[in-house]
C-alpha cells in the first residue's frame with residue numbers, strides 16, 4: 046500500500062481536482078483506493094457526490110475524537126471509499142494547540158487501519174490519496190507525517206515557483222519525523238498549450254524538477270470544472286473528455302512508478 050498526499054499551499058491550483066480524478070482513475074484500473082479529504086472546505090467530499098452537511102462521521106471525528114478511520118469510511122456515490130471533511134475541521138490547529146503528538150494523529154489512525162483491516166496478509170488498499178488544504182497548517186503537517194510521498198499540482202503561471210520553497214523546506218524538515226517522505230512528482234495542471242507563458246514556465250519547471258515532473262499535462266478542460274457540480278469524477282461524467290483522458294494517463298504514470306520502485 047502506498048500513501049500519497051496531494052499538496053501545494055497555493056490555492057486553486059487543482060489539488061482537489063487531481064485528488065478526486067486520480068483516485069477515480071486508479072479505481073477504474075481496478076486499484077483499491079481510499080480518498081481522505083483533509084480540507085475544511087470539503088471540496089473532495091462534495092466532488093465525490095457526498096453532501097457536506099449531513100455526514101455522520103468525518104475526518105474531524107478521527108483526528109479530534111479518536112474515532113477510527115475504519116468507522117469513518119463512506120462508500121461514496123463515485124464508487125470508491127472516502128473519508129469526508131467539512132467545516133468541523135476548521136480550527137483544529139487551535140483545538141490541538143499545545144497537545145503533544147498533534148502532528149501524528151493521522152499517522153496513528155492510518156497505522157490502526159492497516160492493523161485492523163489488513164489482517165496481516167494483505168493491506169486494505171493499494172493507495173490512500175489525501176487532499177490537502179491550501180495551507181501548511183497542522184492538517185497538512187499531519188498529511189505529510191502520515192504519507193509516503195507527495196504529488197504537487199502546479200499551474201504554469203508566473204508565480205508558480207513562489208511559495209514552493211516553503212513547501213520543499215517543510216518536506217525537508219519533516220523527513221526527520223517521516224524518513225520516507227519525498228516528492229513523488231509534480232503535475233502541471235490547468236495547462237493551456239496555446240499560452241506562451243505557460244510553455245515557458247513549464248520548461249522552467251522541467252529545469253528545476255527534472256525527472257520528477259510527470260509527462261502528463263492536465264489541460265484546462267471545462268468538463269473537469271463541471272463534473273464536481275454533478276458530484277462526479279470526470280471519468281463518470283464525460284469519460285472521453287480531454288480531462289478524463291489526461292487523469293487516466295496520470296494514473297498510469299503513478300502505477301508505473303509503483304511497479305518500478
Ligand SMILES: Nc1ncnc2c1ncn2[C@@H]1O[C@H](COP(=O)(O)OP(=O)(O)OP(=O)(O)O)[C@@H](O)[C@H]1O
Pocket residue numbers: 055056057058059060061062063084086088177178179234235236263264265266267269270271273288
Ligand atoms: N484542468 C482543469 N480544467 C478546468 N478547470 C479546472 C481544472 N483543474 C481545476 N479546475 C477548476 O479550478 C478550480 C480550482 O481547482 P481545485 O479546487 O482542484 O484547486 P485546489 O488547489 O484544490 O483549490 P484549493 O486550494 O481551494 O483547495 C475549481 O473550480 C476546479 O473545478
Ligand SMILES: [Mg+2]
Pocket residue numbers: 060061062084088177178
Ligand atoms: Mg482543494
